Structure formats: C-alpha cells, structure tokens
Amino acid sequence: LVSWVKMTNLMPDPSRRDLLMRQEVSRRTGGRVALTAAEQRLDARLHRLKEQEMSAAQFPPALHFFKAKPLIQRSSIFKLLQKMPKGAALHIHSSSLVGVDWLVENVTYRPHCYVCFTWDNSVRFVFSSRHPFPRWDCFYWQLLETLRAKLKDSAGFDNSLKQHLTLVTEDPDGAYPSQDAVWEKFEKAFIAAAGLITHAPVLRDYYYKGLEELHHDNVMYLELRSGLSRTYELDGTIHDKAWTLKTFQEVTKKFTADHPDFLGARVIVSVHRALSVSEVKAAVKEAIQLQKEFPDVVAGFDLVGREDSGRTLWYFREALSLPAELGATLPYFFHAGETDTEGTDVDQNILDALLFNTTRIGHGYALAHHPLAKELSRESSVAVELCPISNQVLKLVSDLRNHPAAVLMSEGHPMVISSDDPSLFGTTGLSYDFYQAFVGIGGLKSNLGTLKELAVNSISYSSLPAHLKNRAQVMWQNKWDTFIADNA
Amino acid sequence: LVSWVKMTNLMPDPSRRDLLMRQEVSRRTGGRVALTAAEQRLDARLHRLKEQEMSAAQFPPALHFFKAKPLIQRSSIFKLLQKMPKGAALHIHSSSLVGVDWLVENVTYRPHCYVCFTWDNSVRFVFSSRHPFPRWDCFYWQLLETLRAKLKDSAGFDNSLKQHLTLVTEDPDGAYPSQDAVWEKFEKAFIAAAGLITHAPVLRDYYYKGLEELHHDNVMYLELRSGLSRTYELDGTIHDKAWTLKTFQEVTKKFTADHPDFLGARVIVSVHRALSVSEVKAAVKEAIQLQKEFPDVVAGFDLVGREDSGRTLWYFREALSLPAELGATLPYFFHAGETDTEGTDVDQNILDALLFNTTRIGHGYALAHHPLAKELSRESSVAVELCPISNQVLKLVSDLRNHPAAVLMSEGHPMVISSDDPSLFGTTGLSYDFYQAFVGIGGLKSNLGTLKELAVNSISYSSLPAHLKNRAQVMWQNKWDTFIADNA
Ligand SMILES: [Zn+2]
Ligand SMILES: [Zn+2]
Numbered sequence: 001l002v003s004w005v006k007m008t009n010l011m012p013d014p015s016r017r018d019l020l021m022r023q024e025v026s027r028r029t030g031g032r033v034a035l036t037a038a039e040q041r042l043d044a045r046l047h048r049l050k051e052q053e054m055s056a057a058q059f060p061p062a063l064h065f066f067k068a069k070p071l072i073q074r075s076s077i078f079k080l081l082q083k084m085p086k087g088a089a090l091h092i093h094s095s096s097l098v099g100v101d102w103l104v105e106n107v108t109y110r111p112h113c114y115v116c117f118t119w120d121n122s123v124r125f126v127f128s129s130r131h132p133f134p135r136w137d138c139f140y141w142q143l144l145e146t147l148r149a150k151l152k153d154s155a156g157f158d159n160s161l162k163q164h165l166t167l168v169t170e171d172p173d174g175a176y177p178s179q180d181a182v183w184e185k186f187e188k189a190f191i192a193a194a195g196l197i198t199h200a201p202v203l204r205d206y207y208y209k210g211l212e213e214l215h216h217d218n219v220m221y222l223e224l225r226s227g228l229s230r231t232y233e234l235d236g237t238i239h240d241k242a243w244t245l246k247t248f249q250e251v252t253k254k255f256t257a258d259h260p261d262f263l264g265a266r267v268i269v270s271v272h273r274a275l276s277v278s279e280v281k282a283a284v285k286e287a288i289q290l291q292k293e294f295p296d297v298v299a300g301f302d303l304v305g306r307e308d309s310g311r312t313l314w315y316f317r318e319a320l321s322l323p324a325e326l327g328a329t330l331p332y333f334f335h336a337g338e339t340d341t342e343g344t345d346v347d348q349n350i351l352d353a354l355l356f357n358t359t360r361i362g363h364g365y366a367l368a369h370h371p372l373a374k375e376l377s378r379e380s381s382v383a384v385e386l387c388p389i390s391n392q393v394l395k396l397v398s399d400l401r402n403h404p405a406a407v408l409m410s411e412g413h414p415m416v417i418s419s420d421d422p423s424l425f426g427t428t429g430l431s432y433d434f435y436q437a438f439v440g441i442g443g444l445k446s447n448l449g450t451l452k453e454l455a456v457n458s459i460s461y462s463s464l465p466a467h468l469k470n471r472a473q474v475m476w477q478n479k480w481d482t483f484i485a486d487n488a
Numbered sequence: 489l490v491s492w493v494k495m496t497n498l499m500p501d502p503s504r505r506d507l508l509m510r511q512e513v514s515r516r517t518g519g520r521v522a523l524t525a526a527e528q529r530l531d532a533r534l535h536r537l538k539e540q541e542m543s544a545a546q547f548p549p550a551l552h553f554f555k556a557k558p559l560i561q562r563s564s565i566f567k568l569l570q571k572m573p574k575g576a577a578l579h580i581h582s583s584s585l586v587g588v589d590w591l592v593e594n595v596t597y598r599p600h601c602y603v604c605f606t607w608d609n610s611v612r613f614v615f616s617s618r619h620p621f622p623r624w625d626c627f628y629w630q631l632l633e634t635l636r637a638k639l640k641d642s643a644g645f646d647n648s649l650k651q652h653l654t655l656v657t658e659d660p661d662g663a664y665p666s667q668d669a670v671w672e673k674f675e676k677a678f679i680a681a682a683g684l685i686t687h688a689p690v691l692r693d694y695y696y697k698g699l700e701e702l703h704h705d706n707v708m709y710l711e712l713r714s715g716l717s718r719t720y721e722l723d724g725t726i727h728d729k730a731w732t733l734k735t736f737q738e739v740t741k742k743f744t745a746d747h748p749d750f751l752g753a754r755v756i757v758s759v760h761r762a763l764s765v766s767e768v769k770a771a772v773k774e775a776i777q778l779q780k781e782f783p784d785v786v787a788g789f790d791l792v793g794r795e796d797s798g799r800t801l802w803y804f805r806e807a808l809s810l811p812a813e814l815g816a817t818l819p820y821f822f823h824a825g826e827t828d829t830e831g832t833d834v835d836q837n838i839l840d841a842l843l844f845n846t847t848r849i850g851h852g853y854a855l856a857h858h859p860l861a862k863e864l865s866r867e868s869s870v871a872v873e874l875c876p877i878s879n880q881v882l883k884l885v886s887d888l889r890n891h892p893a894a895v896l897m898s899e900g901h902p903m904v905i906s907s908d909d910p911s912l913f914g915t916t917g918l919s920y921d922f923y924q925a926f927v928g929i930g931g932l933k934s935n936l937g938t939l940k941e942l943a944v945n946s947i948s949y950s951s952l953p954a955h956l957k958n959r960a961q962v963m964w965q966n967k968w969d970t971f972i973a974d975n976a
Pocket of ligand 2: 579581850
C-alpha cells in the first residue's frame with residue numbers, strides 16, 4: 001500500500017491534513033488544555049507578540065542570555081509572564097537564591113564584615129567580632145568598613161564585588177571559552193558567597209529576601225536544594241544542620257504569615273558528588289534523620305555538582321540503596337543528564353536516577369537522546385526540571401531553539417520550569433526562564449495552554465502532600481483567573 | 489504500584505539495569521547490526537579512538553567546521569572513514585559538486601575565460617569567443633589570461649577567486665553573523681560558479697571530476713539534485729535541459745567504464761522555491777517528460793532554496809498534485825524542515841512532504857520536533873538525508889552534539905548521510921559528514937554497526953530499481969569485507 005501510495009501524487013486531503021496538524025499540536029505540552037473565551041483572547045495576543053519577536057532582527061533565545069537580558073526586559077511577552085502566576089519553583093539552589101545587588105549593597109555593608117582577595121582572583125568574606133585569623137586561602141583580611149572609607153570609587157568597588165558573586169559579564173564568549181572555564185568561575189562564585197550567606201543572622205534575612213523575590217515574580221511555593229552548610233555567629237559559634245532547617249522553617253512561617261498568598265517552601269538536602277561513597281552514606285543517613293525531625297520541611301535528597309567531572313549515581317549505588325536497607329524512605333530528586341557527552345558513564349545517570357525511583361529529574365538535558373529512559377520517566381510521571389538559562393550559560397547549548405527540551409515539549413513530556421541559580425545567572429524569579437521556554441524552546445506552537453500546563457505541573461509534580469497540593473491548586477487558580485481577567 | 493515503588497529505595501537489580509541499557513542501545517541506528525569477530529576488533533579500536541577525541545582539549549564537532557577541518561584531517565577516525573566504503577551520496581547539488589581548487593586552477597585557466605567584478609563584491613565568469621557584452625550586473629569583462637599576465641601575485645589572485653566560490657573563511661563567526669548573512673554569500677557563490685559550470689565543455693569535465701572526488705572518497709553511487717541549467721558554447725549556442733541530461737548520462741557511462749567499481753548516478757530535477765505556482769507547474773510537467781525520455785537518469789523532483797525565506801510546499805500544492813491529474817508519476821525528494829523557526833508555515837513542510845508521498849526528506853532538521861510526522865516518516869520508510877556540516881555552516885546549530893538528529897539516531901530513524909554542497913563548505917566526498925555524524929551527533933554509543941547501517945541505508949533508500957539495489961549491495965559488501973580485512 002505504501003509503495004502504491006508513493007507512486008501517486010494526489011493532492012493531500014486538506015481535512016486530513018488539518019486533522020494531522022491538530023493531532024500533532026494536541027501532543028504538545030499544553031496541547032490538550034481547553035481555553036476559555038477570555039484565555040483565547042489573551043492567547044491570540046500572545047501569538048501576535050511572539051510572531052513579532054520571532055521576526056525581529058535580534059531573537060533573544062538565539063543570543064547568550066547576558067546579551068539577551070535587556071531585550072527580554074523590554075519584551076511585552078516577558079512583562080505578561082512576570083504578571084502570570086507561575087506556581088512553584090522546584091529547582092533552585094540555596095547558595096544562589098538572592099540577587100547579588102542585595103548581597104553587596106546590604107550584607108557587605110553590615111558591621112564586622114571582612115573581605116580577603118585571594119591569589120586566584122577570587123574573594124572571601126567573613127563576619128567576625130575580632131580580626132579573623134589568616135587561612136590557607138586568605139592571608140590578609142580587611143574590614144570592609146575601613147577599606148571602603150579609604151576608597152574613592154565605592155560604586156566601582158561594589159561592582160567589582162558583584163562580579164565575584166555572579167557569572168554575569170558583558171563578554172560571555174570571551175570570558176568563558178569552554179564549559180571548564182565557566183564551571184570554574186561557577187564554583188568560585190559559590191565559595192565567595194558562602195562566607196556571607198552562612199553567617200547565621202544573614203541567612204535569616206537572605207532566605208526571607210529570596211522568598212520575597214519569588215513572591216514578587218508571582219511564584220507561590222519553593223523547593224530549595226540546600227547543602228545545609230553550617231552557619232556561624234559573630235563570636236565563632238557554629239550551628240549544625242538542624243539549626244539551618246529550623247531557621248528555614250521559622251523564616252518560611254514568618255514569610256507566609258506576612259504574605260498569605262504564598263504557600264511555603266521545602267528543602268531538598270543536597271551533597272556534592274565529589275564526596276566518597278562512605279561520606280554519601282553518612283549524608284543519606286543524616287538526611288533520613290533530618291526528615292524524621294522536620295517532616296514538613298525536608299522533601300528529600302539530591303547529589304549536586306558538575307556531572308561531567310563528578311562521580312556517577314551508579315558509583316554511589318550502595319549509599320543510595322541505604323534507606324531501603326534501613327527500612328526508611330527518602331525521596332530522591334536527582335540532577336541527571338546535565339551533559340552533552342553522549343554515551344559516557346555520566347550519560348547513564350538519567351536511567352539510574354529512574355531506577356533509584358527519583359521523584360523528578362534535575363535538568364534531564366540528555367533525556368531526549370534516551371528513548372527508553374524517556375518512556376520510563378513518562379510512564380512513571382517523573383517530571384524534568386527544565387532550566388534553560390542555566391543550560392545556556394553553562395554552555396550546553398548556545399541557541400535555545402536547539403535545546404533538546406523542544407523535543408520533550410513537542411511530546412508533552414512531564415516538565416516544570418525553574419531557574420537553578422538565579423543570582424549567578426543574573427535572573428530573578430522564574431519569568432526569564434519561562435520566557436526562554438515559551439518563546440525559544442516552545443516555538444510558535446506553544447501557547448497559553450502551554451504556560452497553564454507548566455504552571456499547574458509545578459504544583460502537581462511538587463513534593464507537597466495531597467491536601468497541600470489541593471490547596472495550592474485552588475490558590476493558583478484564583479490568581480490565574482485574576483491574571484486572565486486583568487490581561488485578556 | 490508506581491508510588492509504592494517510589495517509596496522504596498531498593499538497589500536496582502544490576503541485571504535489569506544491563507538489560508535496559510542494552511535495549512536502549514538496540515534502538516539506535518545500527519543497534520541491531522550483528523558484528524563479526526573482525527568487525528568487533530575494528531569497533532573496539534574505533535571506540536578507543538573516539539574516547540580519546542572526546543576527551544581532547546578541542547572537540548571538532550563542537551567547533552565551527554572551518555576551524556575543525558584541520559583537526560578532523562589529523563583524526564585517525566577520519567582516516568578510517570575515508571577508507572570505509574560509504575555507499576551512496578543521495579543529497580548533493582550539482583552546482584557545488586567539485587572543489588573550488590579545481591574550478592580556479594583548471595577551469596579559469598582555460599582559454600576564452602572572462603571575469604567581471606560586480607559592484608556588490610561578487611564575481612561573474614563567462615567563456616566567449618569574443619569580448620562579452622556588458623550586462624546589467626557586469627559592465628566590464630576582462631579576459632583572465634590578459635588580466636593574469638598583468639598581475640604580480642597570481643597565487644593571491646587565484647585565492648581571491650576561490651573566496652568568491654566558497655563559504656570557507658578563517659573567521660566564520662565574524663563573516664557570517666546571521667543566517668541571512670550566510671545565505672546571502674551562499675547565493676552569491678552559486679551565481680559566481682554558474683558561469684564556469686554551465687559552459688558546455690566544462691560541464692562534461694566538471695561532472696567527471698565530481699564523480700572522481702566521490703569515488704576517491706569510497707562513495708559508489710550518486711543522486712544529484714540539479715536544476716539542469718541551460719549550458720552554452722563558446723559561440724553563444726544554448727543547449728536545453730535534455731542536452732544536460734544526455735551529457736550527464738554519457739559522462740556517467742564513461743566514468744563507470746573507467747571505474748567498474750562505481751555504480752553510477754541519477755538526477756533529481758530541482759527548481760527554486762522562489763518560482764510562481766504556474767512556473768512550478770510547468771517545471772513539474774517538464775520533469776515528467778524528462779523522466780519519460782531518460783528513465784534511467786531522472787530519479788524525481790525537488791524544490792530547492794532557503795525554506796525560511798521561500799514558499800512552502802503547501803503553497804505549491806496544485807503544482808505538486810499535477811502528476812496524478814495527468815495520470816503520470818513523479819517521485820518527490822523534498823527538502824523539508826531545514827529550519828529552526830518552530831511552528832511557522834515553513835515548519836509545516838515536513839508534514840506536507842510526507843503527505844505528498846516524498847521518497848526521502850532533505851535535511852529534516854526540524855523532524856525531531858514533530859512527533860507525528862516522525863512516526864509517519866518512520867512507518868513509511870521515508871529516510872532523512874542528514875547533512876550535518878551544511879546545517880552547522882548555515883547556522884542552524886553551532887555545537888553538533890546539539891543537532892536534533894541525535895534524537896533520530898537514538899531511535900534508529902531511517903537516515904542517510906550526505907554533504908549537500910561540498911565545494912561551498914570545503915568538504916570533499918562524504919567522510920567529513922560521516923565524521924560529524926559518527927563522532928559528534930552519534931556520541932560514544934554509535935559504533936561500527938552504526939556506520940554499517942548508514943552505508944547500507946544509502947543504497948536501500950536510494951531511487952535505484954530493485955535489481956540495481958541488489959547489485960549495489962553486493963558490490964558494497966565486497967568493498968566492506970576488504971575494508972574490514974585491511975583494518976581490523
Ligand atoms: Zn541545579
Ligand atoms: Zn540541499
């Protein structure tokens with residue numbers, strides 16, 4: 001039959017053609033979402049705006065985000081996305097939660113803040129009631145208050161501090177010629193920020209400020225990956241991980257009391273994949289214990305750090321099967337497939353994350369190249385946490401139209417949008433990443449139904465218990481109805 | 489069940505894990521090819537070499553081809569690919585078949601060759617027995633022989649001529665900041681070469697030389713897309729399309745007589761998608777007629793030119809359904825989906841190509857984003873003609889690991905490898921594109937079975953009648969056996 005059909009050149013039946021086109025669209029993320037009349041009006045407006053942005057001389061998703069950011073800020077689509085209730089942010093790291101402007105302009109101006117410039121062009125901070133001792137990486141600590149008093153160009157100085165705390169630069173291609181180079185700066189910025197954030201009084205304000213930024217961007221719930229680093233007081237007292245979790249719990253409680261339309265936040269305890277098996281075993285046991293102590297706060301466990309230069313999930317298999325051995329449960333939220341080296345041991349992480357019953361997959365950049373893992377994750381409703389700007393800045397892809405998530409979106413694969421490390425990439429909230437997913441990766445066929453499904457997904461794929469999911473959905477729907485009424 | 493499974497953190501059964509990994513590999517292009525002991529030895533060697541190249545400081549598929557080319561030429565994998573019998577080249581355009589070195593160093597040194605430098609920094613050539621008349625785009629023709637006699641730096645001059653005939657440059661990012669810019673140069677180079685190639689005596693040598701380059705790269709059969717431009721003699725006589733087809737037929741016959749291990753060549757008649765519907769109607773009718781006159785030569789019909797700025801297949805639907813109306817048959821070999829603008833009318837070309845029963849899809853760059861079209865093309869065995877270097881140079885993708893064909897390869901989608909416009913991209917034969925597909929797009933999991941399947945595909949998805957396909961397979965298998973014996 002096929003070959004007979006091929007030998008004819010009949011005009012395709014236009015109604016069959018329409019049907020096929022509709023069928024293909026219906027498979028997409030949001031392709032089966034029924035839109036109300038008001039939603040259809042807003043959708044038509046979004047479609048026109050998207051056509052305009054796609055035909056402009058410079059198409060933001062095709063540029064490096066650091067160059068695209070001012071264009072995106074002027075975009076009418078972006079402005080709508082800022083107003084849109086986006087649901088939950090399910091993939092953000094605690095050390096990169098708050099914009100560097102606040103860190104420098106607020107935190108480094110607090111009393112007792114010391115700075116040290118290291119030999120490898122990095123920076124360290126510490127709060128201390130007396131002059132800090134020299135450390136292996138820091139011989140000469142200066143009190144910032146004293147240093148600033150001597151400086152003429154304090155704005156320039158503050159700017160240089162910010163440069164140490166973020167990847168943002170005017171010349172990303174020159175500054176980061178390779179993945180190695182950008183990851184090196186990435187790790188440096190993390191270490192630089194640590195001295196500020198792990199100061200106990202700062203942590204409290206920092207968390208609050210982070211929730212504020214999300215709330216301001218119309219995000220209503222957060223799952224934060226955190227290593228729960230020990231925090232310190234001015235006198236050198238050190239707090240343990242339970243203290244950090246308790247602080248997190250208290251600050252969240254205060255924030256939701258101040259902002260009743262914010263649902264809350266939970267923590268995914270994370271350890272670095274550079275650790276040894278026995279260290280990860282200890283961390284898994286500790287996470288089980290912390291989850292028992294803070295069942296409302298601790299959502300589960302993850303391994304973080306660059307996959308390509310790190311140890312695989314399979315390497316840690318003994319540690320990761322500990323909970324079952326101990327008769328405990330510990331949900332996993334593994335980073336997996338944040339790589340473009342296909343077919344290596346690291347590239348196996350996605351399948352192993354699924355075999356270890358991960359609840360979601362962080363990034364899953366490589367998932368589209370793994371048809372079987374893709375089916376498994378779809379069947380077991382394991383959503384991918386898509387962080388487009390992170391993938392671009394960390395040099396997995398330059399033009400976001402080529403992001404493999406375009407394949408996943410065309411198939412309606414379970415997916416949520418997140419921002420990974422907002423302060424390092426110079427974003428705030430989720431709107432920038434929503435813009436890239438909607439305009440760049442989704443193309444012209446992704447529509448208001450896509451946005452709606454992505455927002456709803458962020459609640460349904462969260463770690464919230466059923467009753468809180470229901471509450472979140474109701475809260476979100478109210479916000480959504482207002483958003484539609486205001487903008488349709 | 490799923491949620492119960494998720495609440496346990498059992499160690500995954502290693503044998504089930506192995507099974508899943510093998511199942512996933514078996515879906516890949518070449519994943520079910522059984523390798524002989526000798527093939528397995530060569531495969532192991534290829535695997536080691538690939539691991540080395542993937543961990544080197546510079547990974548050629550991640551670089552622009554113009555910068556990667558010298559690295560690829562030094563690659564041991566590339567040297568093996570050059571020796572490997574690759575089967576057929578199914579997607580090459582006649583105006584870009586032969587390297588520019590030969591065009592400049594041989595053709596432009598022939599007598600009666602005139603050159604003209606245009607106001608828009610391009611060049612025109614014409615052979616003429618007397619001084620050519622000024623044309624709208626060319627006021628001042630100079631005889632190359634006379635001009636060269638006056639020049640001091642003839643090597644530099646020849647080099648400048650070559651620059652006009654190819655896209656190759658040391659600074660591709662600077663020279664071609666956008667798709668528009670690179671396509672503009674693309675069209676200019678085509679026009680520049682036309683005056684040389686359409687000179688009747690040159691065309692004969694040019695075809696022969698083109699077949700020689702393919703044969704030298706261990707390619708044994710060609711399907712050439714050609715507009716069958718009218719050719720001219722020194723005295724101004726113009727030949728029609730039938731003359732060109734006849735010349736092609738004769739040259740092919742001579743070449744196969746001189747090289748009995750070369751199977752032959754066929755032509756896919758191509759017209760530009762800038763034409764009107766009535767012009768394409770006339771072209772379709774003419775192609776039907778030419779196929780009747782030259783059934784062994786004419787394989788079918790295609791529309792060429794940049795899709796993003798051109799008319800869609802659906803726009804030409806009346807013309808494309810003409811054959812059936814006329815009771816004739818005309819196989820189609822449509823370029824479709826050579827675009828990264830998702831969801832536009834142009835992005836619809838792939839589905840329409842399938843609805844018009846295309847025999848293969850040229851490029852199909854966007855196919856991975858069209859799940860339904862992907863299924864249709866798989867079910868009806870419509871192979872994608874993958875031309876990785878073309879897609880990179882024409883700025884659809886920068887790092888070839890992000891080429892969407894990685895998805896297609898992971899699913900074993902029907903596929904062949906070709907070179908599109910070798911002289912414009914500075915390639916010769918298929919080995920460069922095989923390198924990119926094998927090392928860059930295929931990743932570490934693609935192996936000798938992948939290469940074997942791709943080569944076999946090129947014969948089975950060709951337009952050859954069954955008896956010639958069989959002959960080609962036997963010829964290819966003999967070459968392959970020798971290749972394995974020599975290199976295992
Ligand atoms: Zn992350
Ligand atoms: Zn082509």
